Amino acid sequence: MSIIILEFARSLVNERIAPQVFVEAYIELYRIERDNNLLIKDEDSISKCLSTIFCLADLYNPESDRDEYELDDQQLIEQIEQELKKLR
Structure with a gap:
């Protein structure tokens, strides 16, 4: 199981890591595992969650001139938290 990147996502939700740092590292960790x-090797539910978080990270834009579909810090955290809750 991809426990490290799953727990890494929980670290963001628990405010242990900044969104911008999270996004850069998560994308790289996900690509390495992929x-x-x-x-x-992951269960379907975990695989779907991690893939969705990858997509959310890709939509992250910390700049104020972000497009409407892009996510700011709070939106990123909230969306990832929703995905993680689906695993419980």
Whole structure:
């Protein structure tokens, strides 16, 4: 199971890491696990959650001139929290 990147996402929700730092690191960690075929070993629900968080991280834009579909700090945290709650 991709426990490290899952717990890393929880660290963001628990305010242990800044959104911008989270996004850069999460995207890289996700790609490493994907490229090493580790993600395919996860349960479907976990795989879907991690993939959705990857997409949310990709939509993150800390700048004030963000497009309407892009996420700010709070929106990113809230959306990821919703995804994590689906696993419980």
